[in-house]
Amino acid sequence: MSQMFALVLIVLILYIGDVVAARTKAWVPSIFVCAVLFLAGYWTFFPEDIVAVAGIPPVVATALMYLLIVNMGTLLSLQELKAQWKTILIALGGILGVVAFLLSFGTMLFGFQAMVVAVPPLVGGLVSSLIMSEGAADAGLVSLSVFAIVIYVMQGFAGYPLTSVMLKKEGKHLLGQIRSGELKSVDDEGKGTVKEYEGAKLFKKLPEQYHTSYFIFFRLAFTGFLAYFVSTLLEPLVTVSPMVLCLLFGVIGRSIGFLEKQALQKANGFGFAMLGLMLYVLDGLRNATPGMMLDIIYLLVGSILLAVIGMYIFSFIVGKLLKVSKTMAYAISLTAFYGFPADYVITNEVINSLTKDPKEREILTSHMLSPMLVGGFVTVTIVSVILAGVFVNFL
Secondary structure, eight states, X not given: OOHHHHHHHHHHXXXXXXXXXXXXXXXXXXXXXXXXXXXXXXXXXXXXXHHHHTTOOHHHHHHHHHHHHXXXXXXXXXXXXXXXXXXXXXXXXXXXXXXXXXXXIIHHHHOHHHHHHHXXXXXXXXXXXXXXXXXXXXXXXXXXXXXXHHHHHHTHHHHHHHHHHHHHHHHXXXXXXXXXXXXXXXHHHTXXXXXXXXXXXXXXXXXXGGOOHHHHHHHHHHHHHHHHHHHHHHTTTOOOOHHHHHHHHHHHHHHTTSSOTTXXXXXXXXXXXXXXXXXXXXXXXXXXXXXXXXXXXXXXXXXXXXXXXXXXXXXXXXHHHHTOOHHHXXXXXXXXXXXXXXXXXXXXXXXXXXXXXXXXXXXXXXXXHHHHHHHHIIIIIIIHHHHHHHHGGGO
């Protein structure tokens, strides 16, 4: 398959996902549609390396991920991060629900070893899945080694539509408050105050002709490099994902004026970066063959169903205690099933489907996007890797 034909095919799939999401008002998320179409492609005529052939090999996707996560950090202020302590507790509550249900009911139905392998991938991403897969293989559990990868690939099929439903309910509730005047934007609440400068304050006096897209890309890349460098320095003492540090350094970079808000958008690179990262995520479906799916279908469905139920009950309890709506609490917990960039994509799709008014979109974004991003990083990037490091010792 030629590079350009591969590129045309996979970008067409992304567009079809957008069209379906728009037509269904985000009840069917684009990433869910794309996942189904990619799976169908891999099972028929797609070459296994179609994404790499199209020009997005893993090394490129990784570079784009660094830029995107730093950029996500520029959307969050230090004040907003402090305000997200409830989000962190809710996300941890959802994970506790998954662990409790799988190690109790799941163990009775499918056995202890299967549930030990299932837990870290279900509350995390690729790293935790690989840790459990390698651990199961080393222990001679070949089928469970495959299961660790497949459950990571397939859990999004439950997470995507459920998250969309929860966020739509939450968004409609918030819209009612906005239109009744109960919920207002920051600008409305602080009329007469000077609007926050969204540029890079350190370079405010730099002549416009030197403030190019390449200069923005350089600062984003430099911030990403610092995150990677610090993570390597910490490695002998503690393992901290550079992706977590990218988010933190993005927040700090904006706070000190080194980065502007939404830097990647201002460099005209956000759309392409998202395209590359989405393709990288969907590329993981190439490992899910029909035979593999049939062999572990009951274990797969049962584990995900128990995780969904446990997550709902525990997130509901924690949300109730913290006075957070059950829909938002559940949506935050569900980020464990996919993390970034799906949490960003689904949230924005839902917001865009609910209203066309720019001010209403801004208010919805300020109330919904930050918790979803923070929830995704807590579950997928931090807790799941810790759990994998502990649970792999039980195999």
